[in-house]
Amino acid sequence: MTYATTPDGVRIAYQLQGGQGQGGQSGQDSEGTPTLVLLAGQANNHHWWDAVRADFHPARSTLTLDYRGTGDSDKPDTPYSTELFARDVVAVLDELGIDRADVYGTSMGGRVAQQLAARHPHRVGALVLGCTSPGGPHGVERGNDVRRALAQTRPGAARQALLELMYTPRWLDSHPGPHHTLGDPDMPAHARHHHLVASNRHDAWDLLPRIAAPTLVVHGSDDLLNPAANAPLLADRIPGARLHLIPGARHAYFEEFHAQAGPLVLDFLTTAPRGPAQLV
Template sequence: MPHTTTPDGVDIAYQVRGEGAAPPLVLLAGQANNHHWWDGVRDDFHAARSTITLDHRGTGRSGKPDEPYSTELFARDVIAVLDDLGVDRADVYGTSMGGRVAQQLAARHPDRVRALVLGCTSPGGPHAVERTAEVRRSLIQTRPGAARQALLDLMYTPAWQAANPGPYRTLGDPGMPAYAQRRHLVAGNQHDAWELLPGIGAPTLVVHGTDDLLNPTTNAPLLADRIPGARLHLIPGARHAYFEEFRAVASPLVLDFLTTAGPTPP
């Protein structure tokens, strides 16, 4: 598996799939997840373009240093991957914590992002709407299997779970060390891009499920209102993993937006 080494000496594993004349699409996974987060929908984009994923530091085959992580640092890891591939500009689609990384990427490295899609994510900081105490308690239950089922219920509707018994790719990297999980949690919790968002110049689409309790839906209009010219699309009935359960809606929506977002770089 190809990898690159960041300026601070961490190996970042990445994966390139598909072909196409359009700029590549960088897909950024959620907190404590590796590139397999996208396995269920990645092929939806390959008729038009190639896709690039990576294992966030702390996950998959990337390095796992026991030191502070941040969404800004994760964004710099993406830049290292793009540099290694010789990609000057790409489209970026980040969901959940990957959407927070995408905010940092578009704001701090505007010359590298042609168009931006932010899915089921949040600006972070004091302006964000946090999940309820009830949701937080459900995720730290000690009864065997209870916390996992609570997370499943936040990700997918009961009907989808009944029809799709797994394996589920969005419940975390099973090989991730406990210290790296904690580092990811802190990175997500400390994210605050509120002051950066008005500086994002890339055409932006904000997507969210109307029934998302893990990252409350109210965060979507906050992002769309804060980013100049951003478009907002809410998917009725969708929970946190809207991109997988509602792929028949979400993937064409994203592709259409990227197709019309602006000129393709030479």
């Protein structure tokens, strides 16, 4: 297992696949393959990406991490925030000697990616925000019916509700699992609570205009867990951002519709105009 240590002494486990060696000022590995950072959803570890990360390897090495509180990372019982998670990503990039990388964040990972791109612009080459929200008073919250479904106490009911928010019934019929997007089952209760608070308190509205990286916003048109109405809010707020809705997709569009989403993201990453790294 490989780790980076954050300035506050927390060990963050990370996983680099699809390339060999460390990075450098170009954000490439030793074989010249650009690095793509993949950021998972709330209370999930790097396995969130297991089903699709190989889709990017023809053009990118992929870097994932276990957020503090998940996977093989330390799990301190202290407050978490999306800004803090973004600083943890920087610690991993520093450990690998990667000055700048492309970043693809989905769900809460998209919130972390917003913080990363706005507060550390010189570290982000291109940005993809999937099924995410600006948070705060400007974000569109899920409906009360969704909240009630996820709060069911009958055994298995809340899990089934989450599955149906993630995937379409047709896909679930042919993909019985295991599903790696339903949360890290080994998280301690305190870490799960800190993740929930971090995501709920995210508010990047005032930061979004500071994002200078070329940005693609992707969302499933039928996403009720993180309503699709958030996608145009992000795209309109981030200078020059592009927007793409995937018809019929729910929250886990990146997995169920990976045959469409993967090439869409790769095409954007390989054609987005790049300027010199910004120094702040």
